[in-house]
Amino acid sequence: GDSVTQMEGPVTLSEEAFLTINCTYTATGYPSLFWYVQYPGEGLQLLLKATKADDKGSNKGFEATYRKETTSFHLEKGSVQVSDSAVYFCALSAGNQGGKLIFGQGTELSVKP
Amino acid sequence: GAVVSQHPSRVICKSGTSVKIECRSLDFQATTMFWYRQFPKKSLMLMATSNEGSKATYEQGVEKDKFLINHASLTLSTLTVTSAHPEDSSFYICRVSSGIDEQFFGPGTRLTVL
Numbered sequence: 379g380d381s382v383t384q385m386e387g388p389v390t391l392s393e394e395a396f397l398t399i400n401c402t403y404t405a406t407g408y409p410s411l412f413w414y415v416q417y418p419g420e421g422l423q424l425l426l427k428a429t430k431a432d433d434k435g436s437n438k439g440f441e442a443t444y445r446k447e448t449t450s451f452h453l454e455k456g457s458v459q460v461s462d463s464a465v466y467f468c469a470l471s472a473g474n475q476g477g478k479l480i481f482g483q484g485t486e487l488s489v490k491p
Numbered sequence: 492g493a494v495v496s497q498h499p500s501r502v503i504c505k506s507g508t509s510v511k512i513e514c515r516s517l518d519f520q521a522t523t524m525f526w527y528r529q530f531p532k533k534s535l536m537l538m539a540t541s542n543e544g545s546k547a548t549y550e551q552g553v554e555k556d557k558f559l560i561n562h563a564s565l566t567l568s569t570l571t572v573t574s575a576h577p578e579d580s581s582f583y584i585c586r587v588s589s590g591i592d593e594q595f596f597g598p599g600t601r602l603t604v605l
Contacts, residue, residue, distance in 0.1 A: 412594075421584065421598040422535075467534065477523055477588040483534040 380405040384468050384482035391458055391489050399453040399485045401442075401468035409470040411435075411444050411451040412479070416465045425453075425466070458489045494518050495587045497597035504575055505605055512570045512600045514585030520565035525586040526558075529599070535584060541568040575604040 385400040403409065413425040413435070426435030431446035440455045451468060468482040494517040504510050514524055522543045527535040539560050540548040547560035557579075559571040572579055585597040 414596075422596040424594065471594075477594075478525070478537060478540070479586065479594060480537070481534045484532070486532065 380409065380470060380472055380480050382468050382470055382480055382482035384466075384485050387465075387484070387486040389485060389487050391487070393460055393489055393491050394457045395489075397453070397455040397458045397462075397487070399466055399468075399487070401451045401453065401482055403449050403451065403468075403470050405449075405470055405472055407472055409472045411442070412469040412471065413440070413442055413451070413453050414467040414469060414481075416467065416484075418464070422467065458487070460489045460491050463487055463489045495585065495595045495597040497583075497585060497600050499600060500598060501601045501603075503603045503605065506576055507574055509571055509573045510575055510602060512572070512583055512585075512602075514568045514570070514587070514597050516566045516587045516595075521587040522565060523588050524562060524568040525588065526560060526568070526570050527584045527586065529582040529584055538570075572602065575602070577604045580604045 381404045383402050410429045412427045414422045415425045416422050425440055426437040426442055428435040428444035431444050434443045440453060442451050442453045444451055465484045465486045467484045469479045471479050496515045498513045502510055524541040526538045528538050529535045537550050538553045541560045541562040543562045543565050549555045557573055562568040580603050582599050582601050584599045587595045
């Protein structure tokens with residue numbers, strides 16, 4: 379079945395460091411790909427998305443490119459801030475699954491000043 | 492954008508009691524709502540898909556008699572944890588979908604069973 383695999387956390391970085399969180403997926407067909415963020419004590423929020431191969435999603439300085447050849451959707455940010463500390467979830471939605479979202483295990487990011 | 496609310500946000504109950512969690516879509520009508528369970532430092536596990544006016548579709552391994560789902564209207568779905576036990580303690584989250592690319596999550600309900 380469809381699945382999403384993320385790099386394990388926690389990831390600890392200093393402020394202004396470069397961030398990469400790896401995400402790979404397995405899916406039949408052509409899924410849409412998402413990154414969600416969950417700040418401490420809050421619900422999940424959509425960070426960015428890409429709906430087809432080679433699309434780049436971007437928001438708040440974060441970027442991820444839908445790579446069909448490597449089945450990846452890695453999240454990157456050039457300069458992280460303390461306020462980016464959160465848990466990040468990669469997810470996919472296959473069009474033939476009635477809107478189901480399948481999540482990776484989540485990666486906790488901690489940014490130190 | 493759409494706002495999804497959950498009630499209660501936090502509940503503590505004794506083992507053996509039943510707990511009802513509500514998920515409301517405040518800005519639009521949702522024919523489909525999804526219920527997830529999130530364990531500490533773990534991913535979200537899809538429990539069931541709630542369809543307005545019909546029976547919910549449960550994921551493999553989820554006990555439908557234990558986790559009762561009722562989607563009585565286009566803006567409300569309820570999850571009832573029946574005869575709760577400590578292992579049911581978790582963070583329960585609903586998601587409302589208005590399409591493949593429009594997904595809105597509720598803030599979650601923290602259930603603690605003593």
